[in-house]
Amino acid sequence: MSEQKTAQQLAEEFKAANEAAIEKVKAIAEDALGKVKAGEKLTDQLKQDADEALVKMNELSGQVQELAQKMARAGSGEAAPAKSLGQLYVESEGFKSWADGRPRQGKADLAVKTTITTSTTDAPGSVGAATDRTRLPGILELPQQRLFVRDLISQGRIDSAALEYIRETGFRNNAAPVAEGEKKPESDIQMELRSTTAKVVAHWMKVSKQALSDVSQLRSHIDNRLLWGLKLVEEQQILYGDGTGQNLHGIIPQAEDYEVPAGLPTAGLTVIDTLRIAALQAVLAEYPATGHVLHPTDWAAIELTKDEIGRYIIGQPQGAIPASLWRLPVVETPKIAQGKFLTGAFQMGAEVFDLWDSRIEVGFENDDFTRNLLTILAEERIALAVYRPEAFIYGDLAPAVGP
Template sequence: MKHPNILAASSAAALAMGAMVTPAFCQPEYGRKDGGGNEPDIKQLSRDLKSATDKVKEFAEDAKGRLEKGEALSQKAKEAADEALVKFNELSATMTEIEQKLARRGGGEDTERKSMGQRFVEDEGVKGFMQRPPSKGGVSVEVKAITSVTTDTAGAAGDLIVPDRQAGIVAAPDRRMTVRDLITPGRTNSNAIQYVQETGFVNSAAAVAEGLLKPESSMKFDLKTVPVATIAHWVQASKQILADAPMLASYIDGRLRYGLAYAEELQLLKGDGTGSNLLGLIPQATAYAPQGGLVATTMIDQLRYAMLQAVLAEYPATGHVLNPIDWARIETSKDEMGRYIIGDAADGAPPRLWRLPVVETPAMTVDKFLTGAFKLAAQLFDREDANVEISTEDRDNFVKNMVTIRGEQRTGLAVYRPEAIIYGDFGNVA
């Protein structure tokens, strides 16, 4: 256990070095500057605190010197030390309390917030009006309204409002790609597809009597060559934004791939074969022409007769391709009693007609239809699957810290049997 003199001296020395001593109680004894109890006399409190600090330092130095000489501290000296420490603690606690109040209030009385009522009764115009004899008239006090505007004007607090920023990017809706699934898939390692197509056949087969000359049949073949088309596009971005927003890189990747699929669907259906375009299904399809003298009176009839046309060409149809508008027109068809012909409006019906699936795509022109044996009629060849690459090799990219992001694919389409695909017009749009 430490000696009481040593304990007192070390406490005083600790105070001299700036350590905090927690007081047992605090009773501020300071008056107010305005006599009304609004503000403590901080200047006087600061002077008293400095004086108490000096006394503690003085005692600490004296105690340290005595202890080094081996002299004991007198009872009177210890009582004086205790008194100095208590006084110092009280003053220090009072000063801390005042500083905390000012900090919570945001400063001194110049920055104190006042209610509208306080500002009204303290206004000089109101005071003067109240001191005059009763008379008619009025007085106004200007009060700056606090608003949500962000301009540099009095009362503008709009910059304090933080928007509720939602994560991610709200993208445009993606079209569901369907035409590729109708066609037989395939792959190639070349930039062109060649195939031999039978373009004519005269079948003279017949029953022949013994010893007679057998009839001759003839066939005609044609060598077809279709190119492998490149479908591509690109965007440019800075290296900084891709590094600072990793999500953006994957978003760009997805959008570029979607763009390739979108262009591919249009090429598969409508490519005109000029330049680097594919020669699509519609330009090679057989025109709709009802067989057997049948006359279609509804859209549903037309699709059934298109199936018949493919069957008569020895290619049983496997599906229909329609614009969503035309399929909606068919689904809402009613009989003479107002009942829906296709399915039930409450539960809907699978997109099927005449036992075949109906493929809806906005890529199909409104009021047109495509019916046929798609798997037998055509084949899709992928030379290079859809891919996205990033490059900084361009000189301008390197200098400007930019990157080029490119999406690309290479695809070929071979239509082996044009007669297996029937293309027609519903006749609802002039």
């Protein structure tokens, strides 16, 4: 078997043949030019020789250029498609030697002396171009996520764990028209300094490296579940946190109790009436309500309410309008007790601060490395400031009773 020529040897041969073709074209051109100057007529044979020489020269020039481009790509890492592990195996000397002997037993090994990666460059071990891709049909749209209580509240950021703010506790307004020369009335306001700290909300789970490798999308599923779990606990803390230990001081423990303002009828009130009166109570405290928080079961009961002839009062079953009542958005969450409600001016009355954004971290813990395990951690660090407790109304959804 003849020895296979290298790319450099082929390039030199192509170059020599190309130069010979160019010289031939030059010779034919000079011969033709001399005959033209001497007044001789060019023969058909000369024209045919010239055409053939030009075609040959162009072909060789193209081959030389293509080879030069391939060699340039090889030098810059842009080589032919990388070989798969199977190709590397069957082309290895160990396999060829083993296969040539027509064996009935034994084995052939491929010693991998580099890290196999999914890179598509010409670096050793790059097999990315030989890997398959799975394309799922259609477009996977983002699901319509329900609102969380946090979505109603003002959002902020802090740079340290300690948070202090001034909260108004009382205001007496004595503003009045004043006659010329008369003493003007005095109003007063009471304030207090409040302080809180950011709290860590976190949880983790272990997963084997084999599971991460063998089960497609398991990692993203874990990420989503862990982050979703943070949101649920965060919602519980924003609503009911008692402020002790590592708990936030939630809105409900500080909210005003629901009561029907004087002058309104108390007989025959429905659950829907109760929520309208709660919004009124917030307005009368000079904090116009911006939302309601209800248990999903209670909101379903409201949506299922019908009039005397069977028509739904709140929207239609096929409607796509976001949940709202009395022009205010409704957040339905199982974190609020069934039969209870929270209505208020969420943006004016409270603010949630992020010290650490929700995040996922992966690492080894204890003997994880030797057991092929990974620890996946999700955590956030947040603080809650309730500026105006009177901006929030909390109570029972049962038909209201007057004072």
